[in-house]
Amino acid sequence: MPSYKLTYFNGRGRAEISRLIFAAAGQKYEDIRIEREQWPALKPKTPLGQMPVLEVDGVELPQSAAIARFLAKQFHLAGKDNLEQAEVDAVIDTISDINTAWPASSSDEALKKKFLTEDLAKHLQNLETLGKLYGKGGHFFVGNQLTWADLRFYTFGQTCIEAAPDCLNNFPWLKQNRAEVEKQPKIAEYLKNRPKTSF
Amino acid sequence: MSYKLHYFNVRGYAEVSRLIFAAAGQNFEDIRYERNSEEWTKHKNEMPLGQVPVLEYDGMKLPQSKAIARFLANQFHLAGKDNFEQAKVDSIVDTLYDLVAAFIPVRMEQDETKQKELAKKFFDEELPKHLKNLETLGKMYSNGGSFFVGNQLTWADLTFYNFTDLIFQSNSDCLNNYSWLQNNRAEVEKQPKIAEYLKNRPKTM
Numbered sequence: 001m002p003s004y005k006l007t008y009f010n011g012r013g014r015a016e017i018s019r020l021i022f023a024a025a026g027q028k029y030e031d032i033r034i035e036r037e038q039w040p041a042l043k044p045k046t047p048l049g050q051m052p053v054l055e056v057d058g059v060e061l062p063q064s065a066a067i068a069r070f071l072a073k074q075f076h077l078a079g080k081d082n083l084e085q086a087e088v089d090a091v092i093d094t095i096s097d098i099n100t101a102w103p104a105s106s107s108d109e110a111l112k113k114k115f116l117t118e119d120l121a122k123h124l125q126n127l128e129t130l131g132k133l134y135g136k137g138g139h140f141f142v143g144n145q146l147t148w149a150d151l152r153f154y155t156f157g158q159t160c161i162e163a164a165p166d167c168l169n170n171f172p173w174l175k176q177n178r179a180e181v182e183k184q185p186k187i188a189e190y191l192k193n194r195p196k197t198s199f
Numbered sequence: 200m201s202y203k204l205h206y207f208n209v210r211g212y213a214e215v216s217r218l219i220f221a222a223a224g225q226n227f228e229d230i231r232y233e234r235n236s237e238e239w240t241k242h243k244n245e246m247p248l249g250q251v252p253v254l255e256y257d258g259m260k261l262p263q264s265k266a267i268a269r270f271l272a273n274q275f276h277l278a279g280k281d282n283f284e285q286a287k288v289d290s291i292v293d294t295l296y297d298l299v300a301a302f303i304p305v306r307m308e309q310d311e312t313k314q315k316e317l318a319k320k321f322f323d324e325e326l327p328k329h330l331k332n333l334e335t336l337g338k339m340y341s342n343g344g345s346f347f348v349g350n351q352l353t354w355a356d357l358t359f360y361n362f363t364d365l366i367f368q369s370n371s372d373c374l375n376n377y378s379w380l381q382n383n384r385a386e387v388e389k390q391p392k393i394a395e396y397l398k399n400r401p402k403t404m
Binding site for chain 2: 047048049059060061062063065066067069070073074082083085086087089090092093094100126129130133
């Protein structure tokens with residue numbers, strides 16, 4: 001059994017997807033949370049000067065999506081064959097595109113407002129389209145079972161709802177998908193007990 | 200089982216997949232649309248997200264260039280030999296996509312003065328940072344060989360080759376101080392099926 005150590009800031013951010021995967025799998029790991037003041041000293045010791053970093057039996061892996069996919073595959077939460085795994089990856093990349101399009105907090109208010117009131121809905125529609133295309137009629141994004149695509153949408157959905165509380169009102173499939181994730185016993189337990197952080 | 204790849208008639212985000220097909224010696228239908236053509240307008244709505252590239256395989260349509268390339272690499276054993284190697288490959292590909300994301304605004308800027316400013320910042324500061332990161336990962340994961348991961352060709356090498364081709368169009372000297380990375384590109388070009396493909400592929404952007 002390999003040993004896992006995940007290092008990130010003390011927040012959900014880019015590490016939460018991996019923490020959810022560990023939780024869904026019931027897998028123990030070291031959840032290292034770095035305070036902002038500790039980061040400058042640690043930064044040069046990381047492979048790319050970034051976090052999260054996953055250490056597996058002492059070997060380091062950077063890049064949040066690569067980490068999450070590795071863990072999902074370890075714990076059979078990635079899709080049951082190559083094609084299903086690719087469908088999961090397509091959902092993941094589509095969520096990533098939304099993050100890229102999301103205006104930075106430093107952008108002007110008009111741009112941020114346009115994104116939340118107009119653009120976000122188009123992106124969410126794309127996600128619903130994929131869920132209906134790959135979900136085999138079920139509530140999960142791919143192949144009628146929980147994968148890290150659902151866990152990733154869960155974390156992303158939280159970000160959306162915090163910015164625009166009614167953003168999922170016109171997307172019942174997406175709402176139902178998040179409800180199904182929350183119902184999973186190990187996830188429910190994790191959500192109840194995880195640290196409450198500002199990001 | 201047949202493969203169909205839909206994209207525009209450029210290299211862009213589909214070229215890594217075309218390189219993977221070439222390295223694997225796998226036939227596929229290489230469908231190319233001219234931008235703004237009637238043909239594209241007709242087919243756009245058939246694509247799941249109204250975008251290309253899209254891979255059609257076994258009755259399924261798959262969007263997203265990275266997902267497509269990873270799927271093909273896995274089909275043809277060019278993804279890494281086990282889960283952890285595949286993760287190392289993924290981390291390199293993600294680092295390459297970060298680099299391209301930083302480069303695209305530089306390349307697309309129309310205002311000449313602004314473009315020169317952005318290009319200087321990119322080539323003096325941003326690019327060296329990413330190249331150093333890529334060399335770090337290559338040395339960590341290559342098992343002493345010339346390929347990025349595990350001493351054999353993977354789609355990490357093909358993605359690096361393709362993206363540096365793009366950056367060379369703006370600055371052909373940018374790898375001069377990175378001998379490991381230059382050698383990696385040379386090893387990719389030497390692969391017989393890749394050499395053949397590079398010689399014969401359509402000459403496009």
